[in-house]
Amino acid sequence: MKIGVVGLGSMGYGIATSLLRSGHEVFGADVNADAIKRLRAEGGSQADIASAANQLDALVVVVLNAAQAEDVLFGKDGLVGWLAADAVVxxxxxxxxxxxxxxxxKCAENEVHFLDAPISGGSVKAAQGKLSIMASGTPEAFTRARPALDAMAETVFELGDAAGAGSAMKAVNQMLAGVHIAAMAEAITFGMTQGIDPETFIKVIPRCAGTSWMLENRAPHVVSGDFTAHSAIDIWPKDLGIVLDAARASKFSAPITAAALQQFLAASGMGLGREDDAAVAKVYARNAGLTLPGADK
Structure with missing residues (x-):
């Protein structure tokens, strides 16, 4: 297939390289020209995605938020208007x-298929082609997208024949993921106040009932003092904001999610927005007068 990937950040770049390994012709687009050059050097098409839009079988959109997606797909230079009939977004x-x-x-109005296909698994699994994808859309959309899905994902959850179900499931996942990261930060710093160093924390808790995937993935970042962003702090005000907007519309109270959101907002307000989301531990450390490992880095 000829596949365009818009958004070559940590997740999108991994998706693009997984598609390349599976033999697809991949056209990359990103505001960062260096990311496009890197993809081309690894075998991506030398052609500009806009000029190739009418040849694409699939367009994978991995940008930051809905506003960027709207612009990419339907804005002044939106790609949907250039896609061939029967292509899939x-x-x-x-x-x-x-x-x-x-x-x-809007895609249907342009005779283009659409798959609501939010992803989970992080940048490492994106690069391995082992993402989990929560997808919903028409049977035709799934059929058109299947070769790309097979290259990108270890597991594809087919959640219905209409868009919206995939994004609803992703909201549930993000509710848990955001809460678990904040809870990890709270627990690891609470442990420090009780004389438990972070190194001991990650030796013990992953083998106990209080663990979570997020704890096991993010706590080592705190221990190493390396907050290079794999998933940034500033993603969470957006994602948990989506969760709380949906909860509000359903008249559903989500107080634990709201508390987690406040911690990410505090971290962003401290200037940590572009650091790894494990850096939310710095909010707790600051408030408790603690020094995290690697604080002098």
Missing amino acids: MLCVTVAPDFARLAAQ
Whole structure:
């Protein structure tokens, strides 16, 4: 297949290279020209994605948020208007379910298939082609997207024949993921106040009932003092904001999610927005007068 990937950040770049390894012709687009050059050096097409749009079988969108997705797909230079009939748009961005439904409608008006396909698994699994994809869309959209899905994902959850269900499931996942990261930060710093150093924390807790995937993945970042962003702090005000907007619309109280959001907002307010989301531990450390490992780095 000829596949365009818009958004070559940590997740999108991994997706693009997984598609390349599976033999697809990949066209990359990103505001960072260096990311495009890097992809081309690894075998990506030398052609500009806009000039190749009418040849694409699939367009994978991995940008930051709904506003960027709207611009990429339907804006002044939106790609949907240039895609060939029967191409499929795979929206891998965390967005509100209502946005996914509206995007599907607009694609249909252009005779383009749409798959609501948010992703989970992090940058490492993206690069390995082992993501989990929570997908919903018409049977035709799944059929058109199948070769790309097979290259990108270890598991594809087929959640229905209409857009919106995939994004709703992603909201549930993000509710848990965001809460678990904040809880990890709270627990590891609480342990420090009780004389338990972070190194001991990650030796013990992953073997106990209080563990989580997020704890096991993020706590080592705190221990190493390396907050190079794999998933940045500033992602969470957006994602948990989506969760809370949906909860509010359903008249559903989500106080634990709201508390986690406040910690990410505090971290962003401290200037940590572009650091790894494990850096939310710095909020707790500051408030408790603690010194995290590697604080002098």
